[in-house]
Amino acid sequence: MSTLHLTSEIFQAIRTHGEDTYPHECCGALLGRPGEHGWVVTDAIRAGNTRTDSAHNRYNIAPIELVRIQRSAREKGLEIAGFYHSHPDHPAQWSQTDFAEAHWLGCSYVITSVEKGRAAITNSFLLAGTTEEDKHFEHETIHVGDAPSAQFESQQQANQSIKDQR
Amino acid sequence: MTIYIPTPLRTYAGGKDAIEIGAATISEALNSLTSEYPDLRKHLFTTDGKVRSFVNLYLNDEDVRYLPEKENSQVSGTDTLSIIPSIAGGWR
Numbered sequence: 001m002s003t004l005h006l007t008s009e010i011f012q013a014i015r016t017h018g019e020d021t022y023p024h025e026c027c028g029a030l031l032g033r034p035g036e037h038g039w040v041v042t043d044a045i046r047a048g049n050t051r052t053d054s055a056h057n058r059y060n061i062a063p064i065e066l067v068r069i070q071r072s073a074r075e076k077g078l079e080i081a082g083f084y085h086s087h088p089d090h091p092a093q094w095s096q097t098d099f100a101e102a103h104w105l106g107c108s109y110v111i112t113s114v115e116k117g118r119a120a121i122t123n124s125f126l127l128a129g130t131t132e133e134d135k136h137f138e139h140e141t142i143h144v145g146d147a148p149s150a151q152f153e154s155q156q157q158a159n160q161s162i163k164d165q166r
Numbered sequence: 167m168t169i170y171i172p173t174p175l176r177t178y179a180g181g182k183d184a185i186e187i188g189a190a191t192i193s194e195a196l197n198s199l200t201s202e203y204p205d206l207r208k209h210l211f212t213t214d215g216k217v218r219s220f221v222n223l224y225l226n227d228e229d230v231r232y233l234p235e236k237e238n239s240q241v242s243g244t245d246t247l248s249i250i251p252s253i254a255g256g257w258r
Contacts, residue, residue, distance in 0.1 A: 051254075058254070059255060061253045074184075080173045102255065103174070103220045103253075
C-alpha cells in the first residue's frame, strides 16, 4: 500500500477548506515530489469549484486554473501530486462520479467528509493503473508529519537511480 | 514551441516535464510529439484520432477548443502548449 505524506499544516489546511466551503464541495491541488512509497506533499493550493449549479455534490476545477497550478509547480521544482475535495455530509469514499472523472493516473485523490460543517474523516486514494481502461483507485495510508529534508534527498537519489536504470 | 507534459504522462515522455518541438501549428506539434513518444498517443487521442474529451490543450493561456482555427492555429517558438487532463468529481 502506498503512503501519502502530508505535513500537519497541509492536512489541516485541506480539512479547513472543506469546512469553509460547507455545504459545498471544496477542491484543490497538491504539489510535491515522488517519495519511495508515495507522494511527499509540500504545498496545497486551493482552487475554485466551477460547479456552481450543483456545488453541494459536484466539483470541477477550471482547466486554466490547472494550467496555472502546473506552471507554479514547475517554477518551484515540484509536480502535481494529486488533488483533494470534500464530501459534505457524505462518507470520505470515492464515488462513481469521482472514479469516472479521475484521469490523473499515479496521482493521489484525497477526500474529506464534512459532517454538519465539521471535517470528519480524510482518506486518500491512489489512481493506479496505466490506462483509462485499467485504472482503479487504491486506498492509501496518509502519514501526517514533517518530512525531514534528508528524506527528500535520499528519495530523490533513489528515484534518479531508478530512472537511470530504465 | 514548448509542450508541457502533466505528471501522469511523463512516464510515456521519457520522464520529461517539458519538450521542445519545432512546428508551425498545434496539430503539427502534437504529431511530432507522438511520433517521438508513440506511447503518448493512446493517452491523448481516441482510436479515430480525436483528442480525448478529458484532455485539455492550452496554447499559452487560451483553450485550443475556443481558438478560431483550433488545432490548426499557427504557433511560434516562444509559444507554450499545456496538456491538462480534467479534474472533477463529487459524491453523487
